[in-house]
Amino acid sequence: MTDHLDAATAGQGRDLHAFIAGLPKAELHVHHVGSASPRIVSELAARHPDSKVPTDPEALADYFTFTDFAHFIELYLSVVDLVRTPEDVRLLTYEVGRELARQQVRYAELTVTPFSSTRRGIDERAFMDAIEDARKAAESEFGTVLRWCFDIPGEAGLESAEETVRLATDDRLRPEGLVSFGLGGPEIGVPRPQFKPYFDRAIAAGLHSVPHAGETTGPETVWDALDELRAERIGHGTSSARDPELLRHLAERRIPLEVCPTSNIATRAVATLDEHPLKEFTRAGVLVTINSDDPPMFGTDLNNEYAVAARLLELDERGLADLAKNAVEASFMDPSGKARLAAEIDTYTTSWLAS
Protein backbone atom coordinates (compact mmCIF):
# COMPACT_ATOMS: atom_id res chain seq x y z
CA MET A 1 0.00 0.00 0.00
CA THR A 2 1.33 3.44 -0.82
CA ASP A 3 2.10 6.09 1.81
CA HIS A 4 -0.85 8.35 1.04
CA LEU A 5 -3.18 5.44 1.67
CA ASP A 6 -1.58 4.59 4.97
CA ALA A 7 -2.05 8.24 5.88
CA ALA A 8 -5.68 8.08 4.72
CA THR A 9 -6.59 5.58 7.42
CA ALA A 10 -3.95 6.45 10.03
CA GLY A 11 -5.26 6.69 13.56
CA GLN A 12 -7.73 3.85 13.13
CA GLY A 13 -7.26 1.08 15.62
CA ARG A 14 -5.54 -2.09 14.49
CA ASP A 15 -8.72 -3.82 15.57
CA LEU A 16 -10.84 -2.04 12.98
CA HIS A 17 -8.46 -3.15 10.22
CA ALA A 18 -8.54 -6.72 11.53
CA PHE A 19 -12.33 -6.56 11.67
CA ILE A 20 -12.48 -5.40 8.03
CA ALA A 21 -9.99 -8.07 6.92
CA GLY A 22 -12.23 -10.82 8.26
CA LEU A 23 -15.57 -9.23 7.33
CA PRO A 24 -17.42 -11.26 4.65
CA LYS A 25 -18.00 -8.90 1.73
CA ALA A 26 -19.51 -8.44 -1.72
CA GLU A 27 -17.87 -6.27 -4.37
CA LEU A 28 -19.95 -4.78 -7.16
CA HIS A 29 -17.57 -2.51 -9.07
CA VAL A 30 -14.21 -3.98 -9.96
CA HIS A 31 -12.68 -4.26 -13.42
CA HIS A 32 -11.27 -7.49 -14.77
CA VAL A 33 -8.01 -6.23 -16.36
CA GLY A 34 -7.82 -3.48 -13.74
CA SER A 35 -7.56 -6.17 -11.06
CA ALA A 36 -4.44 -7.83 -12.48
CA SER A 37 -1.96 -8.07 -9.61
CA PRO A 38 1.54 -6.54 -9.99
CA ARG A 39 2.87 -10.10 -10.26
CA ILE A 40 0.54 -10.99 -13.14
CA VAL A 41 1.09 -7.66 -14.93
CA SER A 42 4.88 -8.02 -14.72
CA GLU A 43 4.67 -11.66 -15.81
CA LEU A 44 2.60 -10.68 -18.86
CA ALA A 45 4.94 -7.72 -19.58
CA ALA A 46 7.94 -10.06 -19.52
CA ARG A 47 6.16 -12.32 -22.04
CA HIS A 48 5.62 -9.35 -24.36
CA PRO A 49 8.86 -7.30 -24.41
CA ASP A 50 7.46 -4.91 -27.06
CA SER A 51 5.26 -3.39 -24.28
CA LYS A 52 6.24 -0.28 -22.29
CA VAL A 53 4.76 -1.80 -19.11
CA PRO A 54 7.54 -2.46 -16.52
CA THR A 55 8.51 -6.06 -15.91
CA ASP A 56 9.56 -5.26 -12.33
CA PRO A 57 6.56 -5.39 -9.94
CA GLU A 58 8.24 -2.73 -7.77
CA ALA A 59 8.35 -0.29 -10.69
CA LEU A 60 4.61 -0.62 -11.32
CA ALA A 61 3.56 1.74 -8.52
CA ASP A 62 5.44 4.57 -10.25
CA TYR A 63 4.12 3.55 -13.64
CA PHE A 64 0.58 3.69 -12.24
CA THR A 65 0.75 7.36 -11.24
CA PHE A 66 -1.76 9.28 -13.30
CA THR A 67 -1.83 12.95 -14.27
CA ASP A 68 -5.54 12.83 -15.11
CA PHE A 69 -8.34 10.46 -16.18
CA ALA A 70 -7.19 10.35 -19.83
CA HIS A 71 -3.69 9.36 -18.70
CA PHE A 72 -5.22 6.61 -16.55
CA ILE A 73 -7.10 5.20 -19.58
CA GLU A 74 -3.90 5.35 -21.67
CA LEU A 75 -1.99 3.26 -19.12
CA TYR A 76 -5.00 0.98 -18.54
CA LEU A 77 -4.98 0.17 -22.26
CA SER A 78 -1.25 -0.62 -22.13
CA VAL A 79 -2.16 -3.41 -19.69
CA VAL A 80 -5.14 -4.48 -21.84
CA ASP A 81 -2.59 -4.87 -24.66
CA LEU A 82 -0.74 -7.50 -22.61
CA VAL A 83 -3.71 -9.85 -22.49
CA ARG A 84 -3.31 -11.68 -25.80
CA THR A 85 -4.35 -15.30 -25.47
CA PRO A 86 -7.27 -17.20 -23.92
CA GLU A 87 -4.77 -18.60 -21.41
CA ASP A 88 -3.80 -15.02 -20.38
CA VAL A 89 -7.54 -14.37 -19.84
CA ARG A 90 -8.03 -17.55 -17.82
CA LEU A 91 -5.00 -16.97 -15.60
CA LEU A 92 -5.87 -13.32 -15.00
CA THR A 93 -9.46 -14.18 -14.04
CA TYR A 94 -8.48 -17.08 -11.80
CA GLU A 95 -5.93 -14.93 -9.95
CA VAL A 96 -8.50 -12.17 -9.48
CA GLY A 97 -10.74 -14.79 -7.84
CA ARG A 98 -7.90 -15.81 -5.53
CA GLU A 99 -7.24 -12.20 -4.50
CA LEU A 100 -10.93 -11.54 -3.82
CA ALA A 101 -11.14 -14.69 -1.69
CA ARG A 102 -8.08 -13.55 0.32
CA GLN A 103 -10.06 -10.47 1.28
CA GLN A 104 -13.10 -12.52 2.32
CA VAL A 105 -15.06 -11.37 -0.71
CA ARG A 106 -17.75 -14.03 -1.07
CA TYR A 107 -19.42 -12.58 -4.16
CA ALA A 108 -18.15 -10.20 -6.86
CA GLU A 109 -19.56 -8.72 -10.03
CA LEU A 110 -16.54 -8.27 -12.25
CA THR A 111 -16.66 -5.78 -15.12
CA VAL A 112 -15.28 -7.42 -18.22
CA THR A 113 -14.72 -5.67 -21.57
CA PRO A 114 -14.98 -8.47 -24.15
CA PHE A 115 -14.69 -6.03 -27.08
CA SER A 116 -11.14 -5.09 -26.01
CA SER A 117 -10.14 -8.76 -26.24
CA THR A 118 -11.99 -9.76 -29.41
CA ARG A 119 -10.70 -6.73 -31.32
CA ARG A 120 -7.19 -7.77 -30.31
CA GLY A 121 -7.72 -11.11 -31.98
CA ILE A 122 -8.82 -13.37 -29.13
CA ASP A 123 -11.45 -15.78 -30.42
CA GLU A 124 -14.85 -14.95 -28.89
CA ARG A 125 -15.72 -18.56 -28.02
CA ALA A 126 -12.29 -19.09 -26.43
CA PHE A 127 -12.69 -15.85 -24.45
CA MET A 128 -16.05 -16.93 -22.99
CA ASP A 129 -14.70 -20.40 -22.16
CA ALA A 130 -11.66 -18.85 -20.42
CA ILE A 131 -13.67 -16.59 -18.11
CA GLU A 132 -16.23 -19.31 -17.36
CA ASP A 133 -13.53 -21.87 -16.66
CA ALA A 134 -11.84 -19.47 -14.22
CA ARG A 135 -15.21 -18.56 -12.62
CA LYS A 136 -16.01 -22.19 -11.89
CA ALA A 137 -12.50 -22.88 -10.57
CA ALA A 138 -12.60 -19.79 -8.33
CA GLU A 139 -15.94 -20.86 -6.89
CA SER A 140 -14.96 -24.46 -6.22
CA GLU A 141 -11.38 -23.80 -5.05
CA PHE A 142 -11.74 -20.48 -3.21
CA GLY A 143 -15.46 -20.36 -2.45
CA THR A 144 -15.86 -16.96 -4.14
CA VAL A 145 -18.81 -16.55 -6.49
CA LEU A 146 -18.01 -14.46 -9.57
CA ARG A 147 -20.55 -12.87 -11.88
CA TRP A 148 -19.92 -10.80 -15.02
CA CYS A 149 -20.87 -7.33 -16.15
CA PHE A 150 -19.99 -6.85 -19.85
CA ASP A 151 -19.23 -3.18 -20.46
CA ILE A 152 -19.06 -1.07 -23.60
CA PRO A 153 -15.78 0.88 -23.80
CA GLY A 154 -17.69 4.01 -24.83
CA GLU A 155 -14.81 5.87 -26.44
CA ALA A 156 -14.31 2.99 -28.88
CA GLY A 157 -17.60 4.03 -30.49
CA LEU A 158 -20.87 2.42 -31.50
CA GLU A 159 -19.06 -0.46 -33.18
CA SER A 160 -17.91 -1.51 -29.70
CA ALA A 161 -21.48 -1.14 -28.40
CA GLU A 162 -22.83 -3.39 -31.15
CA GLU A 163 -20.13 -6.00 -30.57
CA THR A 164 -20.62 -5.95 -26.77
CA VAL A 165 -24.39 -6.36 -26.94
CA ARG A 166 -24.02 -9.13 -29.53
CA LEU A 167 -21.61 -11.04 -27.28
CA ALA A 168 -23.90 -10.47 -24.29
CA THR A 169 -27.12 -11.61 -25.90
CA ASP A 170 -26.20 -14.35 -28.39
CA ASP A 171 -27.43 -17.55 -26.73
CA ARG A 172 -24.52 -19.52 -28.17
CA LEU A 173 -21.95 -17.19 -26.59
CA ARG A 174 -23.51 -15.51 -23.58
CA PRO A 175 -21.75 -16.92 -20.50
CA GLU A 176 -23.75 -18.41 -17.65
CA GLY A 177 -22.22 -15.97 -15.16
CA LEU A 178 -23.35 -12.84 -17.02
CA VAL A 179 -25.79 -10.69 -15.01
CA SER A 180 -25.39 -7.11 -16.19
CA PHE A 181 -24.48 -4.65 -18.90
CA GLY A 182 -22.29 -1.58 -18.41
CA LEU A 183 -20.59 1.37 -20.02
CA GLY A 184 -17.08 2.54 -19.10
CA GLY A 185 -14.16 4.65 -20.25
CA PRO A 186 -14.07 8.44 -20.58
CA GLU A 187 -17.38 10.32 -20.30
CA ILE A 188 -16.22 13.65 -21.70
CA GLY A 189 -17.15 13.71 -25.39
CA VAL A 190 -18.98 10.37 -25.08
CA PRO A 191 -22.66 11.21 -24.39
CA ARG A 192 -24.61 8.41 -22.74
CA PRO A 193 -27.90 8.68 -24.70
CA GLN A 194 -26.32 7.29 -27.92
CA PHE A 195 -26.02 3.91 -26.14
CA LYS A 196 -29.77 3.63 -25.41
CA PRO A 197 -30.58 1.11 -28.20
CA TYR A 198 -27.81 -1.21 -27.00
CA PHE A 199 -28.95 -1.02 -23.38
CA ASP A 200 -32.53 -1.64 -24.52
CA ARG A 201 -31.43 -4.87 -26.20
CA ALA A 202 -29.37 -5.99 -23.21
CA ILE A 203 -32.24 -5.26 -20.80
CA ALA A 204 -34.70 -7.11 -23.07
CA ALA A 205 -32.35 -10.10 -22.84
CA GLY A 206 -32.65 -10.03 -19.04
CA LEU A 207 -29.48 -8.14 -18.10
CA HIS A 208 -29.29 -5.45 -15.44
CA SER A 209 -28.18 -1.95 -16.42
CA VAL A 210 -25.11 -0.61 -14.56
CA PRO A 211 -23.36 2.18 -16.49
CA HIS A 212 -20.56 4.36 -15.16
CA ALA A 213 -21.85 7.94 -14.89
CA GLY A 214 -20.85 11.13 -13.15
CA GLU A 215 -17.30 9.98 -12.54
CA THR A 216 -15.67 12.76 -14.60
CA THR A 217 -18.71 14.73 -15.76
CA GLY A 218 -21.61 16.47 -14.04
CA PRO A 219 -24.94 15.24 -12.64
CA GLU A 220 -26.63 15.54 -16.05
CA THR A 221 -24.72 12.39 -17.08
CA VAL A 222 -26.22 10.53 -14.12
CA TRP A 223 -29.70 11.69 -15.17
CA ASP A 224 -28.96 10.44 -18.70
CA ALA A 225 -27.86 7.07 -17.30
CA LEU A 226 -31.12 6.83 -15.34
CA ASP A 227 -33.49 8.15 -18.01
CA GLU A 228 -31.92 6.81 -21.19
CA LEU A 229 -30.02 3.71 -20.09
CA ARG A 230 -32.45 2.74 -17.29
CA ALA A 231 -29.59 2.37 -14.83
CA GLU A 232 -30.35 0.19 -11.79
CA ARG A 233 -27.08 1.17 -10.12
CA ILE A 234 -24.63 3.93 -10.99
CA GLY A 235 -20.89 3.35 -11.37
CA HIS A 236 -19.31 6.10 -9.24
CA GLY A 237 -22.00 8.80 -9.59
CA THR A 238 -19.61 11.17 -7.82
CA SER A 239 -21.03 14.40 -9.25
CA SER A 240 -24.55 13.52 -8.02
CA ALA A 241 -23.54 15.38 -4.86
CA ARG A 242 -23.89 18.64 -6.80
CA ASP A 243 -27.60 18.10 -7.51
CA PRO A 244 -29.91 17.87 -4.47
CA GLU A 245 -32.85 16.77 -6.63
CA LEU A 246 -30.79 13.93 -8.05
CA LEU A 247 -29.73 12.86 -4.54
CA ARG A 248 -33.38 12.82 -3.50
CA HIS A 249 -34.27 10.76 -6.57
CA LEU A 250 -31.49 8.22 -5.92
CA ALA A 251 -32.49 7.92 -2.27
CA GLU A 252 -36.23 7.58 -2.95
CA ARG A 253 -35.82 5.01 -5.72
CA ARG A 254 -33.07 3.20 -3.78
CA ILE A 255 -30.72 3.36 -6.73
CA PRO A 256 -27.33 2.44 -5.30
CA LEU A 257 -24.08 4.22 -6.04
CA GLU A 258 -20.94 2.14 -6.55
CA VAL A 259 -18.47 4.41 -4.79
CA CYS A 260 -14.72 3.89 -5.30
CA PRO A 261 -12.99 6.54 -3.14
CA THR A 262 -9.30 5.84 -3.83
CA SER A 263 -9.94 5.47 -7.57
CA ASN A 264 -11.43 8.97 -7.64
CA ILE A 265 -8.27 10.40 -6.08
CA ALA A 266 -5.89 8.36 -8.24
CA THR A 267 -7.58 9.43 -11.51
CA ARG A 268 -7.87 12.99 -10.12
CA ALA A 269 -11.65 12.98 -10.51
CA VAL A 270 -11.72 14.26 -6.90
CA ALA A 271 -8.84 16.38 -5.52
CA THR A 272 -8.50 14.91 -2.03
CA LEU A 273 -10.20 12.27 0.09
CA ASP A 274 -11.47 14.95 2.44
CA GLU A 275 -13.36 16.47 -0.48
CA HIS A 276 -14.91 13.15 -1.43
CA PRO A 277 -18.75 13.36 -1.37
CA LEU A 278 -19.27 9.93 0.26
CA LYS A 279 -20.60 11.52 3.46
CA GLU A 280 -23.01 13.73 1.51
CA PHE A 281 -24.44 10.63 -0.14
CA THR A 282 -25.14 8.86 3.14
CA ARG A 283 -26.50 12.04 4.69
CA ALA A 284 -28.97 12.28 1.78
CA GLY A 285 -30.06 8.68 2.44
CA VAL A 286 -28.53 7.26 -0.75
CA LEU A 287 -27.66 3.55 -0.66
CA VAL A 288 -23.88 3.51 -1.06
CA THR A 289 -21.67 0.53 -1.75
CA ILE A 290 -17.88 0.56 -1.38
CA ASN A 291 -15.70 -0.77 -4.17
CA SER A 292 -12.11 -0.83 -5.40
CA ASP A 293 -12.48 -0.29 -9.23
CA ASP A 294 -8.92 -1.14 -10.42
CA PRO A 295 -7.24 -1.99 -7.11
CA PRO A 296 -3.56 -2.67 -7.97
CA MET A 297 -3.48 0.28 -10.38
CA PHE A 298 -4.67 2.54 -7.57
CA GLY A 299 -2.48 0.96 -4.88
CA THR A 300 -5.52 -0.21 -2.97
CA ASP A 301 -7.74 -3.19 -2.28
CA LEU A 302 -11.32 -3.59 -1.09
CA ASN A 303 -10.27 -3.85 2.57
CA ASN A 304 -8.46 -0.53 2.29
CA GLU A 305 -11.54 1.05 0.68
CA TYR A 306 -13.62 -0.04 3.68
CA ALA A 307 -11.01 1.52 5.98
CA VAL A 308 -11.17 4.76 3.99
CA ALA A 309 -14.98 4.69 4.16
CA ALA A 310 -14.85 4.07 7.93
CA ARG A 311 -12.75 7.20 8.31
CA LEU A 312 -14.86 9.39 6.03
CA LEU A 313 -18.14 8.19 7.55
CA GLU A 314 -16.83 7.75 11.13
CA LEU A 315 -18.02 4.16 11.30
CA ASP A 316 -17.48 1.54 13.96
CA GLU A 317 -17.78 -2.22 13.42
CA ARG A 318 -21.56 -2.17 13.20
CA GLY A 319 -21.45 0.68 10.68
CA LEU A 320 -18.97 -1.26 8.58
CA ALA A 321 -21.17 -4.34 8.72
CA ASP A 322 -24.11 -2.22 7.50
CA LEU A 323 -21.96 -0.97 4.62
CA ALA A 324 -21.09 -4.54 3.69
CA LYS A 325 -24.79 -5.40 3.80
CA ASN A 326 -25.57 -2.49 1.46
CA ALA A 327 -23.47 -4.25 -1.18
CA VAL A 328 -25.38 -7.49 -0.59
CA GLU A 329 -28.70 -5.66 -0.98
CA ALA A 330 -27.54 -3.83 -4.13
CA SER A 331 -26.11 -6.96 -5.72
CA PHE A 332 -27.77 -9.13 -8.37
CA MET A 333 -27.57 -12.22 -6.19
CA ASP A 334 -30.76 -14.25 -5.79
CA PRO A 335 -32.76 -13.67 -2.57
CA SER A 336 -31.44 -16.80 -0.83
CA GLY A 337 -27.81 -15.88 -1.62
CA LYS A 338 -28.44 -12.37 -0.26
CA ALA A 339 -30.02 -13.71 2.93
CA ARG A 340 -27.15 -16.13 3.47
CA LEU A 341 -24.40 -13.53 3.02
CA ALA A 342 -26.22 -10.93 5.15
CA ALA A 343 -26.59 -13.55 7.92
CA GLU A 344 -22.89 -14.41 7.66
CA ILE A 345 -22.01 -10.73 8.06
CA ASP A 346 -24.23 -10.49 11.16
CA THR A 347 -22.84 -13.65 12.73
CA TYR A 348 -19.27 -12.50 12.14
CA THR A 349 -19.96 -9.05 13.61
CA THR A 350 -21.79 -10.35 16.68
CA SER A 351 -19.07 -12.82 17.51
CA TRP A 352 -16.32 -10.21 16.90
CA LEU A 353 -18.00 -7.76 19.27
CA ALA A 354 -18.53 -10.47 21.90
CA SER A 355 -14.89 -11.55 21.93
Ligand SMILES: Nc1ncnc2c1ncn2[C@@H]1O[C@H](CCC(=O)c2cccc(C(=O)O)c2)[C@@H](O)[C@H]1O
Ligand atom coordinates in the same frame (compact mmCIF):
# COMPACT_ATOMS: atom_id res chain seq x y z
N1 LIG B 1 -12.53 4.14 -13.30
C1 LIG B 1 -12.94 3.76 -14.54
N2 LIG B 1 -13.84 4.50 -15.20
C2 LIG B 1 -14.24 4.15 -16.45
N3 LIG B 1 -13.77 3.06 -17.09
C3 LIG B 1 -12.87 2.31 -16.45
C4 LIG B 1 -12.43 2.61 -15.17
N4 LIG B 1 -11.54 1.68 -14.77
C5 LIG B 1 -11.43 0.81 -15.76
N5 LIG B 1 -12.21 1.17 -16.77
C6 LIG B 1 -12.30 0.44 -18.03
O1 LIG B 1 -11.69 1.18 -19.02
C7 LIG B 1 -12.19 0.77 -20.25
C8 LIG B 1 -11.88 1.89 -21.23
C9 LIG B 1 -11.47 1.39 -22.55
C10 LIG B 1 -11.57 2.44 -23.61
O2 LIG B 1 -11.99 3.53 -23.33
C11 LIG B 1 -11.16 2.11 -24.99
C12 LIG B 1 -11.19 3.14 -25.94
C13 LIG B 1 -10.76 2.84 -27.22
C14 LIG B 1 -10.32 1.56 -27.55
C15 LIG B 1 -10.31 0.59 -26.58
C16 LIG B 1 -9.79 -0.78 -26.90
O3 LIG B 1 -9.91 -1.68 -26.07
O4 LIG B 1 -9.25 -0.96 -27.98
C17 LIG B 1 -10.74 0.86 -25.29
C18 LIG B 1 -13.65 0.56 -20.00
O5 LIG B 1 -14.26 -0.37 -20.80
C19 LIG B 1 -13.69 0.17 -18.53
O6 LIG B 1 -13.99 -1.19 -18.35
Ligand SMILES: [Zn+2]
Ligand atom coordinates in the same frame (compact mmCIF):
# COMPACT_ATOMS: atom_id res chain seq x y z
ZN1 LIG C 1 -15.07 1.50 -12.97
